[in-house]
Amino acid sequence: MVDQTLHHTDACVIGGGPVGLFTVFQCGMVRIKCHVVDVLDALGGQCAALYPEKPIYDIPAHPSILAGDLIGQLEQQAAPFNPVYHLSQQVVGLTRQDNGRWLVETDKGTQIDCAVVIIAAGAGAFGPNRPPLDGLAHYEGKSVFYFVKSREAFRGKRVVIAGGGDSAVDWAVSLSEVAASVAVIHRRPKFRCAPESAARLQDLASQGKIDLVVPYQLSALEGDTASGQLNTVRVADLDGGLRDLPADILLPFFGLATSLGPISSWGLGMDKSHITIDQGTSATNVEGIFAAGDVCTYPGKLKLILTGFAEAAQAAHHAYPFVYKGEHLHFEHSTSIGVPA
Known part of the structure; x- marks a missing residue:
């Protein structure tokens, strides 16, 4: 079904895997609303599609957790912030508008007007060989x-x-x-x-x-x-x-055939098939576009889910000035503020 609706939001997250879902949570904690686009028909990326019943051993505070259970808990964590998910569709267009905001377009006709774009696409769109x-x-x-x-x-x-x-x-x-x-x-x-x-x-x-x-x-x-x-x-x-x-x-x-698809033509700094980012901010070379997770790289990068989680937090906090222009983000721990309404 073609969605001809023009959606308005703060951030468009490209990728609904574990890092994309945690990005929604981190954005929510700083009052950034998100729409999420993913090429698969369900959330979770490779964790859900390839090995939902395999245990992961390096998630903090979880000596062992099944990949599918991790995705379920990340969805639950993001749920209070009411993200809007656009599944089974691929982002094919990204345009800077006259007002400085971005227009994201998918192959199903979905259009998303947003202040920032956060790419958490893992290895990109993938399918089996x-x-x-x-x-x-x-x-x-x-x-x-x-x-x-x-x-x-x-x-x-x-x-x-x-x-x-x-x-x-x-x-x-x-x-x-x-x-x-x-x-x-x-x-x-x-x-x-x-x-x-x-x-x-x-x-x-x-x-x-x-x-x-x-x-x-x-x-x-x-x-x-x-x-x-x-x-x-x-x-x-x-x-x-x-x-x-x-x-x-x-x-x-x-094995899998993976591709960044149209993302590779957006003028982003690239190192082979990865997007280069500033390690301290998760910002790409294009203002208002951030990246987190396996899709991005920098010197000393470790391809771990927990590394992607940290990059998601950096992206959310440094996206704040693009959403709330002129406002200063006062950092507070979740133990102090709880989960904002």
């Missing part, structure tokens, strides 16, 4: 999935996983506990993952709980194309020998 298989589209979203949102959805299923990285190995280990069978296809015997994960995979294979199909690669899919239900995944070895694997589900984990 799809295997070159005939008829693949018939099965996508029905029995071929690129992300796992809930392992319970695969309970009792015959699961085939293709890939040799962390995602492939971690999900093979996890799904072996609930699936009827798990087969892992990889082009070589050595896996590109954490050593302890590789050891666990080999241990489960030796127990017969995982079938390691190596060295093989995907060759073809068979099933009911009308319903999108797989029944066989055909693989080929390096000599062209074929093998059929019974399958209800195929999970191809061949």
Whole structure:
């Protein structure tokens, strides 16, 4: 549905991942209202789309928290400030208006008039690298999935996983506990993952709980194309020998294709595929545009969620003069002011 409404707000946050959500909270704490745009159909970025059930261990005060739970708590934290979310759309235009404010436009026709723009787009818009298989589209979203949102959805299923990285190995280990069978296809015997994960995979294979199909690669899919239900995944070895694997589900984990898209053409200072910012303010080289999280860089930058949280706080506080011109922001701790109405 095309949204032809012109929205007016203080800040437009580009990116609805963990850093984008925390940006909303930090902006709210200094009375900056936010609209958020994200290309995905749900909030949370890669935490929600790729590994909602995987634990994160480096969030302060949480010895361990599932990625999906982290996103839920960040949404709850931002909720008092009534952010407006524009999901399933990509920002395609950014124009400086005569009054000095910005006009943000999306591919769905949404227009957002704002004083500042805060880019928290992570690695940019992302999507899976799809295997070159005939008829693949018939099965996508029905029995071929690129992300796992809930392992319970695969309970009792015959699961085939293709890939040799962390995602492939971690999900093979996890799904072996609930699936009827798990087969892992990889082009070589050595896996590109954490050593302890590789050891666990080999241990489960030796127990017969995982079938390691190596060295093989995907060759073809068979099933009911009308319903999108797989029944066989055909693989080929390096000599062209074929093998059929019974399958209800195929999970191809061949990495992500990421792109900043139109953001890279906005005249921002760039270091390869990252936006350069001032570490003390999170400001870009363009006045009124800030960046936080994995999308930005500076000397000594650490790509951690907690680093992005700090950058979000810097962006919110230094965005204040653009929203409230002529006013001085008096810094106060949250323990003193609570959550402003």
